[in-house]
Amino acid sequence: MATAPTPVTGQAFKAGRRKPAGGGRKLAPAASAPASFSPLYAQVKRLITEDLRSGRWKPGEMIPSEAQLASQHGVSQGTVRRAIDELSIENLLVRRQGRGTFVASHLSPRSQFRFLRLRRDDQAPLLPISTILDCRRAKAPIDVARQLHLRVGDSVIFVRRLLSVDGKPAVLDELWLPASRFKGLTAERLVAYRGPLYGLFESDFGTPMIRALERVRAVQASAQAAKLLGVRAACPLLLVERLSFTYHDSPVEVRKGYCVTTDLHYLNELN
Amino acid sequence: MATAPTPVTGQAFKAGRRKPAGGGRKLAPAASAPASFSPLYAQVKRLITEDLRSGRWKPGEMIPSEAQLASQHGVSQGTVRRAIDELSIENLLVRRQGRGTFVASHLSPRSQFRFLRLRRDDQAPLLPISTILDCRRAKAPIDVARQLHLRVGDSVIFVRRLLSVDGKPAVLDELWLPASRFKGLTAERLVAYRGPLYGLFESDFGTPMIRALERVRAVQASAQAAKLLGVRAACPLLLVERLSFTYHDSPVEVRKGYCVTTDLHYLNELN
DNA sequence: TAGTGGTCTAGACCACATG
């Protein structure tokens, strides 16, 4: 079973879509079975994604070559190529010419700060220092529960931390994580860990963050936030509310970041 | 010259890259001419982009079919396809199955609010009403000049407008446009125009906006902004500074938007 | 029915990285 061909080797793919020989029968009347069939490359893509989710290939590891995947799945290399192309665009995979295709990892320098849109006004690289302020179990508040697809009162892990830039507090982060998925996450572990949180999540909890939605607004600093950030109360702060997803669009993290944007800004590219 | 083949029909492309016949000569030693050669599809892409910039095909119009472009440029359809794929991803072109490939337009419903990241908290569609407050010639301030690649003091057109949602002021916009490119833009014309500003820019000034950079921060409302937006002074506002580009990455608009984010937020997708 | 983009294949060759 180890490196054996995946369950389906070209049979299931072709069912309802291809006519393997030169026959003229129409096995896949698109009109009569709407929305039921998807292109081969999309099916391959889904199979690869499932292998990623199941942990068959872990972040940082190399996946089989295009040619191998093609023969395993009984499709042409071009079809596999397209599937991998899309997964690369979605940042699930990383292609490296001459070397192979690898599972994306928040631990690699390439995509370490993928989700960090904050920049210094002076363009210098942003090197935040993290201080863990709190980490405890809690009951999911209603809005968090809704976003994480939990029930109100379900157990979550709440984390509060401070990011400092140039030795000055810049961002106050509050995180909510489903306790079931992040069992064993403690303040000690967070403090001991060197590197980005998302690296810890993917390596120790098998949960790579793939995608996120952010809602940004301007708010007044609460008394508590002002104190922690070293600004006066009612100072305007950028509030970034993030909902992060792992494979198959499962929501697994709610994060609120309160940012002092006097020397920083949130950068976004539109196209 | 009308629909004649583009200047280069496969000769220049292949020069230094392909061996047209079965010859084994190596005309394009990649190592000896680094960074000088680009893939065929990239060259085709550049030629198409240039045709777009020159106005040969205008926003909303259909461009030639893949097969036509392929034969014109002396490459295979697959190569043209890839060029068009990338231009579609960059939102310069829009493919429509069975119909053809069209030049993207801010006037089409599909991409009307492409650059608008503001959303209502209640998810309802955002239907802003625009009120022109000011439109006059001015000298480019230093930061605007730098961003628009102008000299300080060069002539610009300054526009101020108010966007209202549900009849309540929500966004105060300030725009700077190079006067040379937007000659003849007046308050009357802005007031008379129905539809998105970017539609006017592309149809009346041959300047489609292709891409933009936004820097977002939280600021306090100035006395003037507070008055116009109907909020108390020092109310926290979301400041969105946008620099927009047309073809070939030419910067052509600086915009500052001051948003009241009590019922609105700035939405961003990360991947 | 004709024309367009969308999918898929098979095979060739190139560029890059590694042993």
Next chain:
DNA sequence: ATGTGGTCTAGACCACTAT
């Protein structure tokens, strides 16, 4: 020298849109 991804081709067929 080998194996990987990257480019390019030629041709087949499908799906959608319009006439």
